[in-house]
Amino acid sequence: MKFSTPQKLVAVMATTATAFPFAALEEAAKDPKIIAIANEHLKREGIVSADAATAVFEPVPIFNAEKQYIDISPGSGHEYVAPGPNDLRGPCPGLNAFANHNFLPHNGYATITQFLDATMNVVGMGPILAVFLATFGAVIDGSGLAWSIGGTPPASIGGGLLGGGNGISGSHNKYESDASPTRPDLYQEGNDYMTMEDQFDDLINTSPGGYVDLNSLTAFRSKRFDQQIANNPYFFNGPFTGVLVQPAAYTFIYRFMANHSEEHPYGQLSYDTIATWFGMTGGPGAWKANQGQEKIPENWYRRALEYPYDNVYFFADVLAAAQADRSDRSDRSNSSDNSDSSDSSNSSNLKFLDIGGNTGTTNSFTGVDIMNLTGGALNAGDLLEGNKFACLAFQAAAQAKPDILLGGITKLTDSIGDITSKLACPQLQGIDDSQLMQFPGYAKSQQ
Numbered sequence: 001m002k003f004s005t006p007q008k009l010v011a012v013m014a015t016t017a018t019a020f021p022f023a024a025l026e027e028a029a030k031d032p033k034i035i036a037i038a039n040e041h042l043k044r045e046g047i048v049s050a051d052a053a054t055a056v057f058e059p060v061p062i063f064n065a066e067k068q069y070i071d072i073s074p075g076s077g078h079e080y081v082a083p084g085p086n087d088l089r090g091p092c093p094g095l096n097a098f099a100n101h102n103f104l105p106h107n108g109y110a111t112i113t114q115f116l117d118a119t120m121n122v123v124g125m126g127p128i129l130a131v132f133l134a135t136f137g138a139v140i141d142g143s144g145l146a147w148s149i150g151g152t153p154p155a156s157i158g159g160g161l162l163g164g165g166n167g168i169s170g171s172h173n174k175y176e177s178d179a180s181p182t183r184p185d186l187y188q189e190g191n192d193y194m195t196m197e198d199q200f201d202d203l204i205n206t207s208p209g210g211y212v213d214l215n216s217l218t219a220f221r222s223k224r225f226d227q228q229i230a231n232n233p234y235f236f237n238g239p240f241t242g243v244l245v246q247p248a249a250y251t252f253i254y255r256f257m258a259n260h261s262e263e264h265p266y267g268q269l270s271y272d273t274i275a276t277w278f279g280m281t282g283g284p285g286a287w288k289a290n291q292g293q294e295k296i297p298e299n300w301y302r303r304a305l306e307y308p309y310d311n312v313y314f315f316a317d318v319l320a321a322a323q324a325d326r327s328d329r330s331d332r333s334n335s336s337d338n339s340d341s342s343d344s345s346n347s348s349n350l351k352f353l354d355i356g357g358n359t360g361t362t363n364s365f366t367g368v369d370i371m372n373l374t375g376g377a378l379n380a381g382d383l384l385e386g387n388k389f390a391c392l393a394f395q396a397a398a399q400a401k402p403d404i405l406l407g408g409i410t411k412l413t414d415s416i417g418d419i420t421s422k423l424a425c426p427q428l429q430g431i432d433d434s435q436l437m438q439f440p441g442y443a444k445s446q447q
Contacts, residue, residue, distance in 0.1 A: 050324040051214035051254075053316035054266055061265035062304040068260055070122060072296050078102055080295050088150030088157075089292035090169040091176050091183045091193045093278045094256060095149040097294040098122060104149070109157045111146040112138050122296075123256035124303040126310020132415050139412040140400045141171045150193065165403040169193045173445035174400050177241035178232070179224045180249055181217070182278060187234035187441060195278060195289035199224075204271060204284050212269045217250045218321045222349055229358060229365045236357035236441030239373070239396035239431060243353060243389055244318065251317045253277075255309045260301040273297050311419065315390050322352045322384070353383050355392075357439035368435045377428045391425035399431055401446060 072078045078101045083089050088108030089096045095118075098104040103118040110118075115134035119125040125133075137147045148157075148167030168176055172186040179185070182199045186192040206223065207216035228235040236242070257277045258267025271284075279294040280287050303309065356367035370380045374392065383389040398416045436442045 049215060050218040050317070050321045052320045053313055056316065057313045058266060058304075058307045062306050063260055063262050063265040063301075064304065065262070065301065068301040068304060070296060070300050070302055072101055072298065072300075078296075081106060083108070083292045086154070087292075088148045088153060088167065089193075089294075090148070090150035090167060091180065092149060092168060093182070093195075093294045094123065094252065095168075096279070096292055097277060097296050099149060100292075100294060101296050107153075107157055108149045109146060109153045110149070114146075120308070122302060124305050124308050125256070126308035126313070128311045128419065129309070129314060132311075132419060135412050135415045136397060136400075137168070137171075137175060138165075140174055140402050141165050141167055143404065144402075170403070173236055173238055173241050173442055175241070175245065177245040177249065178235050178237070178441065179221070179228045179242075179246055181220065181224065181253065185228060185232050185235065187444060188228075188232040195280070195291060197280075197287045197289050200278060200280055200289070201285060201287050204274075204287075207271075210271055212254065212271070212274050214251065214254050214317070214321070215324070217253060218324050218349065221247070221250045221321070221352070225351060230363055232441075233358050233361050233364070234439075234441035234444065235365070236436075236439050236445075237352075237354060238357075238436070238442060239355050240393045240400070242355065244393040244397075247318045247321055247352065248314070251314065251321070255303070255317070258303070259297065259299075260303055265304070267303060273300070311390075315387050318352075318389065319384070322349050324349050350384075353389055355436075357441050359438060360440050366438070373432055373435050375429050375432065377426045387423045388426070391420055391423055391428065392431075394420050394423075395425075395428045396431045399433065 070078075072080065080100055081102070083096075083100060083106070087099070087106060089099065090108070095104065096108075098118045099106055099108045099110075103122050104110045104114055112134045115137070116127070116130050119130045119134070120127060138144055141147045142165035147165050148169075151167045151169040152165070153167065169192060172192055176186075176192055180192070180199075181203055182195050183192055184190075184194065184196055184199075202223070203212070203217075203220050206220040207213070225237075237246070253274065254267065254269055257274060258269040259273050260267050275281070275287070276295050276297040279290045279292070281290060282288045307313075354365075354367050355370065355373065356365060358364045359366055370378050370383070370392070374395075378388060378392060383392065394416050398412070433442075433446075437446075
């Protein structure tokens with residue numbers, strides 16, 4: 001498969017956000033028939049479904065084997081090559097796999113354009129979301145032009161303006177977040193990038209029947225959230241890292257790793273497929289983590305590019321997860337965790353939108369007043385209205401502290417401005433981050 005650099009697409013996107021397929025998706029989202037389908041999807045089995053957005057944003061199933069096949073066969077140039085001792089790998093299994101298959105540079109240090117190529121062409125991320133994530137990473141965790149998928153790159157990589165920044169592994173509570181599906185929390189375990197076998201096993205146990213889907217991932221996320229409140233005195237659910245980055249760590253697993261086929265055009269994520277993506281061998285109860293050795297599965301087909309996973313689709317997934325009913329789902333996993341939190345929020349996923357954290361001891365989660373945080377522009381009740389939770393998150397992202405002071409901030413704020421203007425966000429003068437300094441997990445990340 002021949003990939004092309006999406007620079008022209010990015011240029012077009014900068015001038016019009018309604019270019020195909022976005023206009024079609026927006027119209028589809030307004031169609032009463034499609035809304036009815038989505039509502040029926042929501043009420044399936046009497047349970048609010050975390051994957052309700054599929055019916056809205058992929059109303060007609062599409063599968064084209066030739067276009068969707070990702071060739072990683074020997075001689076393709078994208079066959080798997082294990083990372084060497086000097087190659088950078090980090091918390092994101094997908095980016096690690098891209099580097100191991102040379103869709104990103106094998107050393108794990110890539111430019112914004114290289115991230116766009118990989119995320120858009122290999123897994124079907126939409127351009128607006130891809131541009132933001134690549135730009136944010138480069139500006140906040142890199143040089144402004146490029147960044148590491150692991151830790152701080154050595155001087156031998158890139159050089160000049162291409163060197164610098166602490167990478168994703170050094171971005172805790174700026175880009176990388178607490179309550180990861182398979183990675184530990186930095187201030188609790190001392191690293192945020194090693195794959196934890198027990199967490200992966202718990203993810204599988206929360207997904208019975210041989211397959212992982214958005215409902216099981218949401219149930220597992222809720223469990224991880226509660227475990228962190230109960231066990232991690234530094235747990236922090238930030239306005240950007242908690243509200244947007246944390247759900248991405250879960251929804252991206254299904255949206256980008258599921259294997260598509262004629263029988264399952266919306267994607268199906270088997271234990272074998274997810275294990276390959278995460279570099280795991282063995283089986284339930286006996287998983288072995290092969291650190292940094294994530295792979296793209298053989299005979300794997302990406303999502304249809306006619307339905308890219310872009311901002312509006314992602315936002316719908318975030319809200320669906322927050323509103324999903326956990327009843328009859330939380331007991332599907334083994335009760336082997338040591339969380340004994342009795343907080344009433346355990347029965348509701350609305351806690352995902354709670355900004356706050358533990359205050360230095362376990363089970364001390366304290367929320368912040370959204371009105372105080374936003375200077376009165378938003379209140380807690382607003383976050384479930386439209387995309388206001390995203391407005392808050394992107395405003396917080398705009399205030400993130402970069403690793404090195406270069407000229408990339410303007411590029412980032414322009415990208416965020418494009419997004420918030422399309423969301424019709426209320427005018428926010430800024431985020432009063434002094435409200436967040438009471439949380440050690442946030443305060444430590446600002447040092």
